[in-house]
Amino acid sequence: MSIGYEVIARDGAARRGRLVTAHGTVETPAFMPVGTAATVKAMLPESVAATGAEIVLGNTYHLMLRPGAERVERLGGLHRFMNWKGPILTDSGGFQVMSLSKLRQLDAEGVTFRSHIDGSAHRLTPDISLDIQRQLGADITMSFDECTSWPATEEEAAKSMRLSMRWAERGKRVFVQREGHGLFGIVQGSVYPDLRLESAKALTDIGFDGYAIGGLAVGEGQDAMFAALDVTLPALPADRPRYLMGVGRPADIVGAVARGIDMFDCVMPTRAGRTAQAFTWRGELNLRNARHRDDGRPLVEGCACPACAGYSRAYLHHLIRSDEILGAMLLTWHNLHFYQDVMRGLRAAIEAGALADWIERFAEQQARGDIDAL
């Protein structure tokens, strides 16, 4: 048996579920902090867990280049290497090859590219990607795909998607099933409904432990993203988890949960935490702004994270102006905590059958945006 998944409650299209993996269970809808280079930036793993995160993401592309997947395997696997005791999902490398590497050469079997770190040559194919993810020790492995660039014509998107479907089929064939470990397929097809449906059908025919929606949040906008979900999700098996890759802002997540997405990952909360941006119920706040200089109030009244429980906005502002590492540490912690607060709110609302009301209140608060009145 691979990973387990059960739906505990439904509210419209939204699902309140539970993933069971070799390294523990994950309550869904779930947000996965991104631990690119075997660290969720500026956070100790126990602090990541303290926010309520139950699963983190590792990047195959980054880890294969540095420190190298074989090295991680020799050192006992990614869980031990980065001291994260919960489940880990690794991406396939496809997205970062597209966005970060140099001199990419695509062929029918895979892609050859140069490292953005030192220019060294590397290759990824479905077999190699799966092997790397196995070396890392992923609980959830992603099919190797070509992330379709944006914008793409329907022809380009079709060609790219069909290549990814062949790779998905190859991956499924060579993936070695182990208890508590699963392989997810990735739906591509850009913003073209027919292609999304074709991709969803192709993957469902192959049969995966979960289904990801890839190639979104790349510039198409929230409406186009939600439209792609509206087309795709009904075409995926209802008894398997669904993961929207690389998404997103809180409002993106809320809208996607309402449509039936169970899992998310995004660098947004961690990256924003290193650039003075804080997420709150009333929208985003830039702590670098001079108006926070004398503000003795916490960032978010009532928030249980250390940044809000122990410090004033004036102090956070001071840390940022002084380029102090603690500024990045506290804001990252707050943002991850806030994202988990959103997920906790969504899960409770689905269980209570009150998601529509919850979303209305959420949208109202975000729209009010009166962050000074927080």
Next chain:
Amino acid sequence: MSIGYEVIARDGAARRGRLVTAHGTVETPAFMPVGTAATVKAMLPESVAATGAEIVLGNTYHLMLRPGAERVERLGGLHRFMNWKGPILTDSGGFQVMSLSKLRQLDAEGVTFRSHIDGSAHRLTPDISLDIQRQLGADITMSFDECTSWPATEEEAAKSMRLSMRWAERGKRVFVQREGHGLFGIVQGSVYPDLRLESAKALTDIGFDGYAIGGLAVGEGQDAMFAALDVTLPALPADRPRYLMGVGRPADIVGAVARGIDMFDCVMPTRAGRTAQAFTWRGELNLRNARHRDDGRPLVEGCACPACAGYSRAYLHHLIRSDEILGAMLLTWHNLHFYQDVMRGLRAAIEAGALADWIERFAEQQARGDIDAL
């Protein structure tokens, strides 16, 4: 009554004591982590406390420039601002004016200088320094002094020291005594025994709650530093705490404790933590070095800090090579923990009357330096 100090045990010239301040007690000999800009860099204050540190240092010079002492006072004082619940010692600003500021102009009453941050003009005098330290809310306030530059002729050192003594006298006159708060005088005199003795006598005649030794660890070397201590310490009141400012490496601290010093501060463990240097019983280790790449062992076997308890040298090396903030966080934590381990060892050895043996073992291990065999 100002701050309390009692000697619990002695071993030779070394003292095992206890400081009592408005924000709690401090077991001595004590090492004070440096919280320059209202943060011990890369550490949450609860993590600083978890290493065993009971008192931290704040820098008057940095804080007066940013965020400004009046602002800190309005926001409830430095303890609340930086969320540090234990005692805080603030320096006088004299050392940083000398080492960091631009366009210094010294006169009989004080010094006028330009900020290294924005070039703005500022002035420090004994009265202003004390007022700033009061605004910050220091438990232990340092007399404003001119930190004698190194090297200095005997004539220069004498002139500088006598100026500091006049400032010390002025400071003592205007310092407002409060329960649990104390004012320390600072012995100057460079490496000249007669000047050190003259300075110690001048301060003792004025009468302070504690006595600091300043102007050392500025390039004179360990032998000259220890020689200055050997001259100075017998001339200071035995019933008051003694603080060696800006010192130092573990071996410096050990030697100074043996000579009767009770308190230390230094940026060494925190700064080293941000530059891949780790302190260990077997000397220093540079984690950036490629030989740690595949080393699955902890940094220091048996060390209780999170860096050693949860991670391999290979992982720390990876974080450093990847410029990950967590690398600075973990190594800073380890170094502060190690420094506190040294202090714990010294305190226990003095209590047991076994300091000489402890120091012999310490020196033997440091000299062996076989860090790979750790």
